[in-house]
Amino acid sequence: IGEYAFVSEKVSKVIKTFMPGSLTILLKAKDNVPGYVTHETGIIGIRIPSNKEALSLLEVVGIPLLVPSANKAGEKPAYNDKEVKDIFIDELGYIISGKCESQVPSTIVDFSKDEPVLIREGAISFKEVLEVYHG
Numbered sequence: 001i002g003e004y005a006f007v008s009e010k011v012s013k014v015i016k017t018f019m020p021g022s023l024t025i026l027l028k029a030k031d032n033v034p035g036y037v038t039h040e041t042g043i044i045g046i047r048i049p050s051n052k053e054a055l056s057l058l059e060v061v062g063i064p065l066l067v068p069s070a071n072k073a074g075e076k077p078a079y080n081d082k083e084v085k086d087i088f089i090d091e092l093g094y095i096i097s098g099k100c101e102s103q104v105p106s107t108i109v110d111f112s113k114d115e116p117v118l119i120r121e122g123a124i125s126f127k128e129v130l131e132v133y134h135g
Contacts, residue, residue: 004033004064005044010133011111017132020048020055022102022123026110037066043112053096068092070100079103 001007001015005027014025029037029044038044046064049055058065070084071077078084080099084092108119109129116133118126 001027001046003030005029005046008111010135013135014109014111014129014132018124018129020050022050022104022106023047023129024106024108026108026112026119028112043110045108047106051096051101053098057094057096077105 006029007015007027011025011027014023024045024047026043026045029042033044068088069077070079070087072087075087077100078087081095081097084095088095102123105120105122107122107124107126107129109126110117110119116126116130
């Protein structure tokens with residue numbers, strides 16, 4: 001993660017505690033991250049999934065993947081590969097077969113500011129994240 005984003009010591013503790021897992025973190029991107037990845041915001045979202053097939057794919061590819069959530073903005077999430085195919089039709093190069101391990105979305109926390117900001121509460125409570133972050 002430190003190759004692509006600025007990671008403080010406090011954020012590093014959060015990463016070590018909750019990743020891989022249901023946490024997405026937003027961080028300030030380093031200069032080697034293209035603008036199209038951050039939508040020209042300078043902020044990058046990072047998630048390390050706990051799904052074994054996804055982790056195997058990442059290991060084979062050897063670099064981070066730029067992937068969408070399993071839904072389009074404002075629409076309900078997809079919970080299996082058929083629903084993903086129906087939503088994205090031919091927009092994706094690869095879809096992992098199977099179904100979601102959880103019906104609860106990942107927690108999203110913005111660490112790009114002075115203090116963490118909750119974007120979406122999910123499987124991991126924001127309280128837990130803050131306890132680890134603040135020690």
